[in-house]
Amino acid sequence: MSRVLRIDGVEVHHLDADGPVTAVLAFGVGVADEQVSTLGISHVIEQLALDGAEGLESDVAGETRMSYTSMSVQGTPERVVSRLAAICERIADISAGGVHAGELRRTCRILQTEGGTAMGDSAHLAEHLNVRLGAQGWGLGAVTAQFLAKVTPQEVAEWAADRFTADNAVLALHGPMPEGLRLPLPRGPRCTPAGLDFLAQTYPAEYLSGGEEPSLSFVIEAPDATSIAAVVLLSSALRARAYRILRQEWGVVYGLEVEVVEAGGVAVLAVIVRCAEKEAADSMKGVL
Template identity: 35%
Template sequence: MPQYLDGVRLLHHQEPQSTTDATLTFAVGARDETLPTVGVAHALEHLVMNTIRRLPIRIDATVSTTTTTFEASGTPERVGEFLTGICAALSAPPVERLEVEAGVLAAEDGWVTHPMAALLYYVRYGARGAGLDWLDGPGPDGITAEQVNAFAQKWFTADNAVLQVTGPVPADLKLPLPARAESASAEAARPQAGTRPRHGHYPARQFPGPSVVGYGIPGAAVLLSLPDGDPARIASLATDVLQQRIEESARHGGGHSYVVDCDSVHQPDGTTDWVLYAEAREGTEEAVALAVVEALTDLAANGPSEDELRLALDRFEEQTATSDADLAAEFAVLRRELFDEPVGEPLDPERVRAVRPEDLAAVLRAALPTAIGYAEEDAVEQWTKHGFTEVSLCPVGGELPAGEEFRPPRVARLFVREAREQKLVLTPDELAVRDEDGVHHVPWDEVVGVMRAGDGTSVVFGANGCVLPVSGDLYRGGKKAVAELERRVDRSLWFKESRFKAEED
């Protein structure tokens, strides 16, 4: 029978040990923020951890794209103090410390995932969901107490959490989290079904075939959308083999990389977006890009060697053998339930052992048409030579619509070549700009944020990833365009540029 503590689902790993290891996971992460609240989950995590910082045990907390996790290891009594303190602080966040903690967050300058993964999520999803990993939003000094409290009340509830404990469960453990609804079963203290907040799901950007983007991060990466949840876990094995191949070439063979890793985000359609990335030592960006694209295309065409497949299978079996298989499977089901995702088929070890190289080749080959590669700008050619089409970070195309037009000042058009073709157009349906990259379109109902920059520019962010600056200095009559923004865009979507970001610039 499922176990609950104060409405929180408990998974108890009954290992023969006297100490306790606890992991409290909430089904909320950076992708559940909005552009004007980017960083609120991280700010909340810092505020909460500060309240129990003096406990003499190992403690940690992490905000990822999809989850927020609190961990502790120590005596059962101390771990119990940790869990109770964390939950109490989540129920009533100490927002009076927010101003001080903003400086700590700015000093940390942390990412919820690797910058190459964040960039590829942005290209795939724009300025929503996982794409928010790439954006700064208002910065740590722009997060308000009201935003922190609202985020905590919405997401950090008993019915949106899973507690995993290895070793003794702390005696008389209390988890004072708010419950979204009173339980019909006092015995189980289980919240009513259907009360959890729902995660936003956003359409992926579509490209006519495999694509690649360039930017200034030294390294190379690829985003692959793979089927998830089959009993043989073929997609997981395929990404393992691909990472092996990249690491052998870029790190062990060429000496170009140190970090070769992956990140993933599950999607509600039963697929997972995997990003595999390799950092590049200065001057080796082309070699690393070539290593990534050749590993991907060769494995898709020919599959792995028997040795590569055997290593992936051995890793998989070792991981399975050293974990509680039943509880691991239960956690996987719970995770999918909390994230509103379809439940996959149970793992079948016999099916895993029967996987052949051609099975891995087939799943990678099927993913190639929607793959998005990444390379440092001067190394993009390594991808295009393998059939990838270079695309921009945001969608451009089509013609400027008919509407009220604004052009740069005449002096700018005389002396700046790019300004001669630049034009801003306002219509009843959208904001559009033509620049040297092409035509950018942001429908009014898809504006996800407007930043007031330190120089007075209003920077408009579209859900599709387009970013359009508007001001009286950029365009003749631009103040009228800004006034139209003020009229059309809800006040909750406006935010100031972070003073920390302005200082960096």
């Protein structure tokens, strides 16, 4: 049985089931909401929130992506209640200015050592978004957090107070409902997700990629849920058709991927072709 309720202002989606409890606390804030000067600040808060809860083990994890930041806990109901309360209390403390400069510098060094981007393995899609949008919003997925060391404790506190709030969070629970669950987050308005604000450019266009694999991207209007579902079906059909033509009929590629991102009623679909350099032109023609 599933149900939706509110606990301490947080929207909670609970699916009752046997076994351990899995809880995912997600906030509607990610890299696409940030600026170049503070890029990585949501990841910093995620790390501080998890490090600040004492006794954390492998049953707790977090991730910061383009459109959300999440923290997950798994275990017995009692353990999940304890962990979630500690994480929320730490976020409230961060919002109130409870992070000192030394702690912030240490956390930033850890994240810079980790490297990586919020787009994960979707480097080609991130690059296309950066070319289409510039170093803003969803275009930040291809940008490194080079100014992270300059982020101040005050900026961290203000970002947490504005974005990591009960009203901007959703908790998903799977398993028996834990008794005594508390989510003592600061209150604040739900934030509007970042859209896809394209630069004024003339299309079709081309650019020299930093990689060896040619790729194409297309912009598709997707104003509602039905349109989004259609884009997903289109991407699947495009991949199957292009792979059949380029691989099975022409024999010019050894791999092909299609990646999609949707935001604000618009989708960007990227096709990545893995082929020898001499076959790049024919591969692109085959996709088109």
